[in-house]
Amino acid sequence: MAASGIGRQAAAGEGLKPGGTRERLPIFPLGIVALPAADVPLQIFEARYRVLFSTLMAGMPGIDEGLVNTEKPWCGSRRFGLAFYDNQQQALAAIGTLLEITEHSNLEDGRILVNNIGRQRFKIVEVVEEKPVLICDVEYLPDAEDEEANSPEAHELAKEVSDLFRNVVSLSVKLKDSTVPDEIANPRQLAELAPRELSFWVASLFAGNPYQQQALLEEETAMGQLKAVKELLGGTVKYLSAQAALRSAFKSTGSGSDIAPPPGGPD
Structure with missing residues (x-):
């Protein structure tokens, strides 16, 4: 198995494109919600997506150059969009997240394991192509222009979120009569991420309800x-x-x- 990594580069909140900037992106529709600042691992196995991701990762070690389409404008860019596809409603969310490929592994059976990090929110403006993969014109949301995102009020609220997160971990560990390493009990992201990115990163850990995560992604302001x-x-x-x-x-x-509490709580 061949593996390659390119590092984290800038934090998710850095180098954001101004709101209103438009770009044409390949969009990966999936039944999960990708959030800025969060790691998003994907397993690529369909032939059409193997071509897409090989094209996105052109020039990286271990990529099958026979699958690379050098005519595409995103060839070698390592960036693509992911939008939540609601299987129940058979509908694609209008708001998605720009992802950047950070690592990949090629498996012997042809599958590609790809890790990505969320960079920036966008809204889909127009569907350009539907097959073999979805291509859309997107418009980046004005996160970079949100002055409240780094205000004292936002930082104070981020501190409250961090404290609550630590409480959740502490109570979970207590209930399981176990211990966890410090990087889980007090992860570096709590101190390193800006307020907006912190909210997305924390929400990414609650993967049980994509509708709740999508609602957060569509929330307009950092506050x-x-x-x-x-x-x-x-x-x-x-x-x-x-x-x-x-x-x-x-x-x-x-x-x-070993006696269970009475029913009535969350599943």
Whole structure:
């Protein structure tokens, strides 16, 4: 198996294109939501997407040059769009995320494992081609012009989000009677990411509800995104705290830790 990496380059919030800038991108429609600042691993196996990703990664070690289409403007760019495809509604979300390929591995059976990082939000303006892959004209959202994104209020809200995240990890570890390394209990992203990117990164860890993640992606301002994630974490803390209290109550009555709490909580 051949592997290659190109490093992280700039943080997700750096080098954003101005709002209103338009670009033509290949779009990968998928039943997940990609968020800025978050890692998005993908497994590529369909022939048409193997051609697309080989073209995107042209020039990187281990790429099958026979699959590279040198005539495409995105040849070697390592950048593409991902938009959430709702299988229930058979609809593609209008707001997606620009992804940048950071690492890849070629498997012996022809599959390509690709890791990507979210860079910037966009809205789909026009579908240019549908086959063999989706090509769209997109317009980047004005995240770079959001003055509140790095305001004192945003940084204070980001601190509250970070504290809530640590509480969620601590309560989860307590409930499982386990320990975790410090890089999980207090990940570097809490200190390194700007407020907007922090909200997206935290939300990316709650992958169970893509509709909630898509709603966050479509939230217009950094303050709105931070408030939404704070509410999500706050609810999680309350739920985990209730579980911990209920568990302690069962233990104190000598009932044993293997007795399940009554039904009614989240699945």
